[in-house]
Amino acid sequence: MPELRAVTATVAALALAAPVLAGCGDTGKATSGEGAGTLSVFAAASLTEPFTALARTFESTHPGVKVRFNFAGSSTLARQITQGAPVDVFAAASPATMRPVVDAGRVPGGRTAVFARNRLVIAVPKDGPARVRSLGDLAGPGLKVVLCARQVPCGAAAVKSLDAAGVRVRPVSQEQDVKAVLTKVRMGEADAGLVYRSDAGSAAAQVRGIEFPEAAKAINDYPIAALSEAPQPRLAADFVRLVQSGQGRAALTQAGFEAP
Amino acid sequence: MTAGGRAAGHVAVRPPLILLLPALLGLAFLVLPLAGLLVRAPWSTLGTRLAEPQVLEALRLSLVTATLATVVCLLLGVPLAWVLARVPFPGARLVRALVTVPLVLPPVVGGVALLLVLGRRGLVGQWLDSAFGITLPFTTAGVVLAETFVAMPFLVISVEGALRAADPRYEEAAATLGAGRWTIFRRVTLPLVAPGIAAGAVLCWARALGEFGATITFAGNFPGRTQTMPLAVYLALETDPQAAIVLSLVLLAVSVLVLAALRDRWVNSP
Numbered sequence: 122m123p124e125l126r127a128v129t130a131t132v133a134a135l136a137l138a139a140p141v142l143a144g145c146g147d148t149g150k151a152t153s154g155e156g157a158g159t160l161s162v163f164a165a166a167s168l169t170e171p172f173t174a175l176a177r178t179f180e181s182t183h184p185g186v187k188v189r190f191n192f193a194g195s196s197t198l199a200r201q202i203t204q205g206a207p208v209d210v211f212a213a214a215s216p217a218t219m220r221p222v223v224d225a226g227r228v229p230g231g232r233t234a235v236f237a238r239n240r241l242v243i244a245v246p247k248d249g250p251a252r253v254r255s256l257g258d259l260a261g262p263g264l265k266v267v268l269c270a271r272q273v274p275c276g277a278a279a280v281k282s283l284d285a286a287g288v289r290v291r292p293v294s295q296e297q298d299v300k301a302v303l304t305k306v307r308m309g310e311a312d313a314g315l316v317y318r319s320d321a322g323s324a325a326a327q328v329r330g331i332e333f334p335e336a337a338k339a340i341n342d343y344p345i346a347a348l349s350e351a352p353q354p355r356l357a358a359d360f361v362r363l364v365q366s367g368q369g370r371a372a373l374t375q376a377g378f379e380a381p
Numbered sequence: 382m383t384a385g386g387r388a389a390g391h392v393a394v395r396p397p398l399i400l401l402l403p404a405l406l407g408l409a410f411l412v413l414p415l416a417g418l419l420v421r422a423p424w425s426t427l428g429t430r431l432a433e434p435q436v437l438e439a440l441r442l443s444l445v446t447a448t449l450a451t452v453v454c455l456l457l458g459v460p461l462a463w464v465l466a467r468v469p470f471p472g473a474r475l476v477r478a479l480v481t482v483p484l485v486l487p488p489v490v491g492g493v494a495l496l497l498v499l500g501r502r503g504l505v506g507q508w509l510d511s512a513f514g515i516t517l518p519f520t521t522a523g524v525v526l527a528e529t530f531v532a533m534p535f536l537v538i539s540v541e542g543a544l545r546a547a548d549p550r551y552e553e554a555a556a557t558l559g560a561g562r563w564t565i566f567r568r569v570t571l572p573l574v575a576p577g578i579a580a581g582a583v584l585c586w587a588r589a590l591g592e593f594g595a596t597i598t599f600a601g602n603f604p605g606r607t608q609t610m611p612l613a614v615y616l617a618l619e620t621d622p623q624a625a626i627v628l629s630l631v632l633l634a635v636s637v638l639v640l641a642a643l644r645d646r647w648v649n650s651p
Contacts, residue, residue: 196619265519270602272619293519294601295608297615305601309502310518 157185160356161207163198164190165214165343166300167239170323171376172212172364179363186356194273194298195219202227202348209357212236212345212364215274219344226349233344236364237378239317240340241278242330244306253313256286256333267302267311270295274341275302279315281339303328317341319377342381415633422630423623430627438605439613440631446521446609447589450528454536454585459578462540463566477541484534491530492598499526499599523600524607528589535588536581543577544570583643587636 160179164172169192176188191198191208195218202208203225213219216233223231245253252258259266268290269276276295283290293311296302303320305311307327321330345364347357363369370380396404423430430436465477483491499506501516509515517523551573555565571578593611600607602616610632617625 194619267519267601270616270619272616292603294603295616296602297597297612301597304598305518308496308500310496310500 158187158353158356160186160188160209160353160360162188162190162210162212162360163202163206163208164192164210164212165195165198165218166192166298167214167317167319168192168212168343170319171369171372171378174372175363175369178368179360183356183359188360196273207350207352208348209351209353210345210347210360212343214239214343215277215341216344218274219346222346222348228346229349233346234361234365235342235381236345236369237343237373238340238381239319239343239378240332240336241275241282241315242318242321242332242336244303244314244316244321244324244328244330245312246306246309247327247329249309249312253331255331256283256288256335259283259290259313260288265310265312266290266292267294267296267305267314268292269299269302269315270297273298275299275315275317278339278341282315282333282335285338286333286335317377322377340379343378418626418629418633422626426623427627427630430624431631435604435613436628436631439608439610439628440635442521442524442605442608443590443610443632444635446524446528447586447592449525450532450589451536451582451586453525453529454533454589455578455582458533458536458581458585459540462537462544463570465537466541466544480537481534483531488531488592488594488596489598492527492595495523495527495530495595495599499523518599519601519603519607521600521606524596524609527595527599528592531592531595532585532589535584536578539577539581539584540574543574543581546577547573579643583639587640590636591632 162172162176169190172190172192176190179188180186191201195213195215198211199213199218199221202211202222211219211222211227213222216235219228219233222228223233243253243256243259245251252261252264258264268279271277271280275298294305296305299316299320302311302314303316303324306314306316307324316330318330318332321328345361347354347361351357364373374380461480465473465480470476496503496518498504499509499517501507501510501518506517509517517526547570551569552565555569560568591611592609593615596607596609597612597615602608602612608616610628614625614628614632617628
């Protein structure tokens with residue numbers, strides 16, 4: 122899509138330059154020894170905690186290897202990859218955001234694997250008034266609710282579960298990503314928000330996550346793929362295997378994700 | 382420009398290549414991305430896309446909030462600039478530095494800072510909430526505040542510079558003629574630095590129009606209430622890059638028009 126390229130060229134050029142340059146510097150000096158080098162992983166922002174933990178494991182079993190992450194919104198990452206960023210592994214927060222990368226021929230054989238699932242919970246400030254117990258309560262008058270904008274995966278999931286429950290919510294804000302929703306709840310500016318269970322878990326000190334049955338209607342699948350033209354194809358395959366292993370599953374479950 | 386300036390300009394007709402080349406590269410770097418927007422814009426569907434209510438709403442909100450923010454900046458920033466330029470006090474250097482901090486601060490940090498002070502649980506905000514029932518986040522007023530925070534330094538710097546450059550003898554003459562301090566400020570100082578104030582206000586307005594980080598952090602994103610053009614561009618990019626180009630074009634056109642029309646007039650003329 123030429124338009125897509127045009128936008129990325131102008132908007133993401135600077136964002137791209139940093140990791141690319143960083144990558145160049147590192148591969149340059151990491152030529153010592155078998156399998157050494159820098160593994161470049163682009164991953165959805167919600168994977169920050171478990172993937173950072175897994176990277177430490179990976180680095181300890183692959184001496185001399187450094188895992189370098191680019192955590193951001195999945196669609197932003199997909200744009201950077203289709204734009205030609207030298208990436209080894211891509212883990213997206215939804216199949217829809219993985220698709221452009223597959224369509225661009227960056228996934229060998231188009232084979233992606235779902236390695237985790239995430240469901241929405243209602244996040245409320247821990248010290249806030251306990252007026253919210255179910256999804257229906259979000260429609261209550263005077264309640265400040267924030268949701269993700271429907272353009273981003275968590276917003277699409279929120280719309281789906283609210284529709285499934287037949288609840289009409291008027292949010293005070295439609296945030297640009299799930300972490301922004303979490304921040305507003307965390308700081309007590311919002312009375313409630315819909316975030317992934319993993320996000321609520323990462324802020325367990327300030328935020329309480331309330332599960333609701335309608336979340337089952339909008340479960341998010343997280344696909345992962347080792348990319349073609351990867352600078353480190355063998356390391357890429359190893360990292361994908363680690364994420365799918367029992368160890369990877371444990372890290373993800375601990376962070377609030379579900380096994381596929 | 383003076384005659385001397387023109388003579389110097391004559392010599393510079395043949396600029397050394399070592400200066401010209403990086404100058405041209407610099408210009409290309411700044412202008413090419415903007416040209417990219419023009420080249421890739423979906424011109425055939427531009428009209429219908431611009432007429433979409435969401436676009437008009439975001440544009441209207443942007444124009445209104447940027448203008449209100451500029452008014453607030455004028456009301457607070459001109460007196461601030463006057464104090465900085467005319468009143469010697471200990472710690473003036475530090476205050477001047479603090480005033481310009483929002484220029485270099487990442488706007489998101491500005492938004493967080495605003496939340497911590499003016500948010501519902503903020504230092505001042507919780508009192509506003511309990512005493513008057515006023516909460517600022519997620520409101521249009523919140524957008525104006527975020528834009529004011531980021532844009533005011535532009536005004537203060539311009540006005541302070543103008544005040545320092547203004548000849549103090551006019552004010553002294555007015556004083557010897559028996560004019561009060563307020564009268565002097567109103568009738569002598571203000572007209573004297575009016576071009577500086579206008580230039581500052583234009584820059585301030587343009588900066589407020591483009592504000593993104595502090596706005597989305599402090600005021601959130603809700604169409605018609607807090608979704609300004611930059612926020613609309615960011616979200617459009619997630620799903621509809623063509624729409625993002627269209628929105629960017631509008632923002633670009635408005636900014637360039639205003640800067641070209643007013644900045645030349647006020648900044649370049651003495």
